Structure formats: C-alpha cells, structure tokens
Amino acid sequence: QKEVEQDPGPLSVPEGAIVSLNCTYSNSAFQYFMWYRQYSRKGPELLMYTYSSGNKEDGRFTAQVDKSSKYISLFIRDSQPSDSATYLCAMSARRGSQGNLIFGKGTKLSVKP
C-alpha cells in the first residue's frame, strides 16, 4: 500500500460546481497536511496548510482532515475555469525539512465554462 493515495482523475465539472478532492494515507504519524495547485508548465504552489485534524477555510477553499479515517479533502466552492489545474496533496510527520513531505500523484481538474 502506498503511503499516500490520490485519484488521478481527470475530474471534469461545470463552472459553479462544488469540487471535492481527496487523499488517503496509511501512516498514522502524519500530522501536517498540505494542498498544492499546479498549473500546466508551472511548479506547484501551496494552497492550504492544516495541522492535525479539523477544517480550515480560505475563501472558496476548505481543507478538511480526518485523522481517524486517514483521509483528507479539499473542497472548492463556486468553481471557476481558472481553477483548472492539477491538485496535489502532501503530508508530513514532522515540521521542518522538506524531505519529510510525501506527495500524492495529483488529481487533474477541469472546470468547464
């Protein structure tokens, strides 16, 4: 079993839809969780960061962590064509060194106008 599993998609939704992106993980020591967005021909950019369980909201984006189920989600409300990108989850057991981050393979999202 891979440490981090993420459905690669592609996921296609109409503009204005609510999008749900998910990752599951096997390492119960993970406690730092991140979501990155990667546009075509660009590097990933950090969208959301969450520590331990719970929800975090930032504008149209909500990150949710359920440590009991080893499951994290990113919700995008009122999706826009500009949200079309690949979304990567990442997680770590320790703060600090970037070498501790484990990435999912990414879900490709397409928002149709």
Next chain:
Amino acid sequence: KAGVTQTPRYLIKTRGQQVTLSCSPISGHRSVSWYQQTPGQGLQFLFEYFSETQRNKGNFPGRFSGRQFSNSRSEMNVSTLELGDSALYLCASSDPGRSLYEQYFGPGTRLTVT
C-alpha cells in the same frame, strides 16, 4: 520580489551523458530543495540544501548529486543519464526562519533523455 528561477527550462540529452540544472531561489531564502516529477511516480524528493550543506536526501542513486553556493543558488547534476531520468525537475526555496512548511517552486526544467 522575483520568484524561483530555473535554467534551462527544456533540455534534451542522450543516454550516458551528464546534465547540470540550475536554480536561483527567492532572495533571502537559504533552503533549496529539488524534486523529480514524473507521471508514474509523481513528485519525489531528491535533496535539500541549507546554507551550503545537504540537510536531507531522498532515495535516489548516487548519479544524482547537488550543491549549494554561498549565495544560496543551487545546482543539481545527473551523471550517466538513463531513459528513466526523463522528468520535470523542480526546485523549491523556503525561508525556515519565517515558515517551516511553506516552500515556493520554480517552473521546472523538463529533461528528455533519448
């Protein structure tokens, strides 16, 4: 403030050759990490440098090496290239004094090995 820059953006090499990729971090960032991204394996950590010292290394063969200079610029080198080394190589910089988790990625170098 200028972002992370990587040169070259695209590179085509043949098997057996070696290649050097360059990364200039955001001004003031002293930590630089390198990643390999492929469709099959996703984003995989290569190594991290902080103040010219390698702080962490991923699970890659010794053909992959890197270094960091006193101005925080970093290079990575791949010797004896193999077809499987074809990938997007990403560099990311961070300022551990400000944030221990936030890193900024460059646009990457697309390496094709033929």
